[in-house]
Amino acid sequence: xxxxxxxxxxxxxxxxxxxxxxxxxxxxxxxxxxxxxxxxxxxxxxxxxxxxxxxxxxxxxxxxxxxxxxxxxxxxxxxxxxxxxxxxxxxxxxxxxxxxxxxxxxxxxxxxxxxxxxxxxxxxxxxxxxxxxxxxxxxxxxxxxxxxxxxxxxxxxxxxxxxxxxxxxxxxxxxxxxxxxxxxxxxxxxxxxxxxxxxxxxxxxxxxxxxxxxxxxxxxxxxxxxxxxxxxxxxxxxxxxxxxxxxxxxxxxxxxxxxxxxxx
Amino acid sequence: xxxxxxxxxxxxxxxxxxxxxxxxxxxxxxxxxxxxxxxxxxxxxxxxxxxxxxxxxxxxxxxxxxxxxxxxxxxxxxxxxxxxxxxxxxxxxxxxxxxxxxxxxxxxxxxxxxxxxxxxxxxxxxxxxxxxxxxxxxxxxxxxxxxxxxxxxxxxxxxxxxxxxxxxxxxxxxxxxxxxxxxxxxxxxxxxxxxxxxxxxxxxxxxxxxxxxxxxxxxxxxxxxxxxxxxxxxxxxxxxxxxxxxxxxxxxxxxxxxxxxxxxxxx
Numbered sequence: 075x076x077x078x079x080x081x082x083x084x085x086x087x088x089x090x091x092x093x094x095x096x097x098x099x100x101x102x103x104x105x106x107x108x109x110x111x112x113x114x115x116x117x118x119x120x121x122x123x124x125x126x127x128x129x130x131x132x133x134x135x136x137x138x139x140x141x142x143x144x145x146x147x148x149x150x151x152x153x154x155x156x157x158x159x160x161x162x163x164x165x166x167x168x169x170x171x172x173x174x175x176x177x178x179x180x181x182x183x184x185x186x187x188x189x190x191x192x193x194x195x196x197x198x199x200x201x202x203x204x205x206x207x208x209x210x211x212x213x214x215x216x217x218x219x220x221x222x223x224x225x226x227x228x229x230x231x232x233x234x235x236x237x238x239x240x241x242x243x244x245x246x247x248x249x250x251x252x253x254x255x256x257x258x259x260x261x262x263x264x265x266x267x268x269x270x271x272x273x274x275x276x277x278x279x280x281x282x283x284x285x286x287x288x289x290x291x292x293x294x295x296x297x298x299x300x301x302x303x304x305x306x307x308x309x310x311x312x313x314x315x316x317x318x319x320x321x322x323x324x325x326x327x328x329x330x331x332x333x334x335x336x337x338x
Numbered sequence: 339x340x341x342x343x344x345x346x347x348x349x350x351x352x353x354x355x356x357x358x359x360x361x362x363x364x365x366x367x368x369x370x371x372x373x374x375x376x377x378x379x380x381x382x383x384x385x386x387x388x389x390x391x392x393x394x395x396x397x398x399x400x401x402x403x404x405x406x407x408x409x410x411x412x413x414x415x416x417x418x419x420x421x422x423x424x425x426x427x428x429x430x431x432x433x434x435x436x437x438x439x440x441x442x443x444x445x446x447x448x449x450x451x452x453x454x455x456x457x458x459x460x461x462x463x464x465x466x467x468x469x470x471x472x473x474x475x476x477x478x479x480x481x482x483x484x485x486x487x488x489x490x491x492x493x494x495x496x497x498x499x500x501x502x503x504x505x506x507x508x509x510x511x512x513x514x515x516x517x518x519x520x521x522x523x524x525x526x527x528x529x530x531x532x533x534x535x536x537x538x539x540x541x542x543x544x545x546x547x548x549x550x551x552x553x554x555x556x557x558x559x560x561x562x563x564x565x566x567x568x569x570x571x572x573x574x575x576x577x578x579x580x581x582x583x584x585x586x587x588x589x590x591x592x593x594x595x596x597x598x599x600x601x602x603x604x605x
Contacts, residue, residue, distance in 0.1 A: 131583055141523035143585045162522055163478055173583060180582040180592070 090122050092172060092186040094221040095276040099132070099170045101191040101203065102156055108164030112191055113156040114146055114172065124184055126150035127177045134159055135188070137166020149174065167205045189222060199223065199282055200254060202240065204230035211235070214254045216261050220270075220277040224258050226250070244329045248322035256313045258282055263305040269297060289315050340376065342388045342409075344422030345429075349380030350447065353425055357443045364439055370432055381426055386412040390430070397503040398515075401431070402488020410493070424448045424486040435484045437509040445511060448483040481519035482511055491519065495531050505545040513555045514546050517568055523579075529587040530575060536590045537604045538568060549604045566600045574601070 096118045102111040114132055130146045130153075140161040147153035159168075168191055174184035192201045200223060207213055207229035215225040228235045239246045262269060262279050271279035287293045289312060296308045317323075327333070345353060356371050374380040388409060395401045405427065410418075417423045428435060428446040435445070443449070449458055481487045491499035502519060504512025524530050538546040538554040546554040548566055556563035564570050574597050578584075587593050594605050 129583075129586075131585065139522040140526075141579075142526040143583060145585060162480075162525075175583045175586060180584075180586045182581060182583060 089182055090124070090174075090184040092119070092122065092174075092184050093276075094186065094189055094219060096121070097172055097186065099189060099191040100156075101168065109158055109160045110168075111156040111158050112144075112170065113154075114152070114170075115154065117152045117172070119149055119174070119184075122174075122184060124149045124174050125176060128183065129175045129177060131173045131175065133171045133173060135169045136161050137163060139163065140166070143173075146172075148177075165206055168203070187219065189219075190225065192223070199258075199278075199285060201225040202228070202236065204228045204236055206230055212239075212250060214257050216258065217278065220274070220279060223278045223281070224254070224261075226254050244322070244325045248317070248320070248326055252313045252317050252322075255316060256309055259286065259309040259312060260306060263296070263309060264302065268300075268305070286312055289319075340390060341383055342390055342423070342430075343375065343381040343383055343426050344417060344420070345374060345381045345425045346422060349374045349377075350421055350425055352380060353429060354443070354447060357446060361443075362439050365436065367433070370429070372429065372432075375426065375430060381422070384412070384417060384423065385414050388412065395434075395508065397500070397508050398435075398484055398488045399492065399500040399503050401434075401485055401508070402490075402499070403492045403497075405485055406489045406492045410489075419450075421448055421450075424483055427485045428483070431485070435509055442482065442511075444479040444482045445484050448480040448486045450478040450480055479520075481515065484508075484511075487515065487519060491515075494525055495528065498531050498535055501531070501535050501539045501546070503544065505543060514568070517555060517557075517572070521572065524572065524575070527584045529584055529590065529593065533575075533590045533593055534568065534571065537571065537594070537601060554604075566604055571597070571601060574598070 096116075097114060098116045100113045100115065102113055112132070112134060117130070126149050128149045130148060132144050132146055133141065134144065135141050136159070140163055142159070142161075144157050145153075146157075169188040170191055171188050172186045173182045175182055190201060190203055192203070203225060205227055207227065208231075211229055211232065212235075213227045215227060217224060228239065239250055258278075259282065262272065262282060269279075269283075271277040272283040274280055283293075290296075290308070292308075296305065299305055299308075352371060352374055356369075360369070391404075391408060393401065393404045395404065413423070425447045432446070481490070488499065488502075491502055495502075502512065502515040504510035504515070506512065518524060518531070518534065534546075538548065540547045546568060548554045548563075552563060554567045555569075556567050557569050558564060559569070578593075578596060582596070590605075594601050
């Protein structure tokens, strides 16, 4: 049954497709029993001309079998309160889709693609979430939809790993975050013709390029380059600058109670 | 009369060993490890003491409903989600629930997700003919527990949950509970159980039937009886969920119309 649901994408109705740019889904308040809260925010449906009294809902999936629908107000007045999700089986990736249904009807007139909620620990450029990764500790995913963000995914089999990396453990933080940034930047400079999406507002490439432009003086010259090695070297320099600004070196020494030898 | 208790880890392990040793064997009363029920070494009181009440019931629904109404306000998260209380209750009611031989451990000890639960690993590592490793045990199997399953069915579906019972009696899990209870997405939408009830439930025989009087539980999609049946209805609903908001269906009539002639003929 789950496979059928994933395969079916068509609809006989004249449905409008809602872009990821026009809403946010944030995961809040994970509890020890595996329940969590979701908040749907920044809903902007002005481009779609839906009736103002049409009803908004979000379908939440976890894994391939858990599914529920949450009503979240109307197009005119979306509800802002977070809601709790309590699935019987707590395993699997969480994905959400928002839907528009006319008042007193059941057929959708607008749906989004499925998207992963952004964790409240979001670092801005990355979507951070957890799922069962088997024996892998973490993974980095480039989205196929440019309006979504690259994802840093932690293994939910390791208790509190997400908080450990994001907030507490500087060694893990300094290892994982620059690696993700490097992988993402390398994707931007090398993928396809190179630098795809950096001028397009609302794409993750545009967001990341702003990050680079704020730190590197030569963003315009690297745009002209067709030399793969030069591009990779440029990415490495950017990550070095970022790491320098974050003072990773000093913070790690402090966390290990090692005093730097001033003679070196 | 004494109080309801919950098996501790030692009690659970002992009960699990008993079930493993007697897999597919007949069990007589003298073999039952009933000493686990009241021995402090193997079991303990609930956090809110509850007297055992006399209960007479004809099916698992009535048993689950009884315990839901009696216990649900007083159980801790650990008691509700753990294995100890439910295993204790299954052992307490073993004679009521036990068929000639027992086949599946989860009828007596609720098995959640494979890596969860005190003794689940024991079953994963059990002898080959009892192994759960090859049965795609990804979703919780707690719906198969004779008491916990119906405790939750009643919580979710209210009195409609009676349609999930096996027509063969209280000792059987039944195909309807299996075909509906094991599907997590399906249980989230109350309208779907209402739909199945209106399409298939025959109160006289307490079973699922199609309009032509034949059984509605054919599972093979290549079988003639599949069309218009429960499995086929599940597949059609699954597709319709891409197009319709199932929270907004208040009555089954409109949904049956959308499902087409195949199902209108059953109603």
